[in-house]
Amino acid sequence: MSEQQPVVYLVDDDPSILRSLTRLLSGFGFEVQPHATPEQFLDAHDVERCGCVILDLLMPDMDGLCLQEKLAACGRSIIFLSGHGDLSSGVLAMKAGAVDFLTKPCLQEELLAAVFKAIAEDGMGRAERAEKELISKRLASLTPRERQVFDLVAAGWLNKQVAYELGTAEKTIKVHRARVMNKLGVRSVVDLARIADRVGASPLPMPLNLRGTEARPH
Known part of the structure; x- marks a missing residue:
């Protein structure tokens, strides 16, 4: 089954704007x-679909900035298109992650460029979140000891250093390390370090004795 094509949501209380933008896009x-209201849009919004929102700034009951805040959790790409835009509102919208802030009327080329950019960013954001979710699931499959080994190896510790730190034999660490790599679907220490970076793991200090022949202070 093929993936659904990206969708462009329009949210504006001006029917003529909705009609013209719908025809154009x-x-x-x-x-x-x-959608004529933010409430109507939220009822119909499918957070799983790739796409973007073209959003008016001033609307009854809920303004565009408030709706942008509600959409922050799902990472939806947003383009503001408003006839009442001002510098402060534009700055707030862009700081909150809007792809663009356009004023009515805008050039067709400007709008289309913003839509293509927003959809591309939405797709990249989804791919990144999916990758992090997969990594988190794989990390959750590690045993407590395997997670200790992962943290230390990803920080650049040698097997002998990890063994000394954890009070076990080096050959045991090699077994744990192999299991960690198998569960995480990687083949090198570099890959482990990248995973640690992706999940924001705190870097661990290297042991003072890089040869691992002396105790590291605790």
Whole structure:
């Protein structure tokens, strides 16, 4: 089953804007879902689908900045398109992660460029979140001892140093290390370090004696 194409959500309380944007974007092959209120949009919004939101700034009951805040958790790409934009609102929107802040009327080329950029960023964000979720699941499959070995090896410790730190034999650490790599689906220490970086693991201090022949102070 093929993946659904990206969707462009429109949220604007001006019916004429919804009609014109729907015609324009549909004409360029986008799937467009227009909504007259933020509440209507939130009821229909599918967080699992790739796409973007073209959002008005000033609307009754809930303004665009408030809706942007509600969408922050799902990482949805947002383009503001407003006839009442001001510098302070634009700065707030961009600081909160908006892809662009356009004023009505805007050039067709500007809008299309913003839409392509927003959809691309939305797709990359989803891929990154999916990768982190997969890594988290794999890390959760490690035993407590395997997680200790992962943390130390990913920080650049040698097998003999890990063995001394954990009070076990070096050959035992090699077994744990092999199991860690198998569970995480990697083949090198560099890959382990990248995983640690991806999940934001705190770097561990290297042992003072790099040869591992003396005790590291505790």
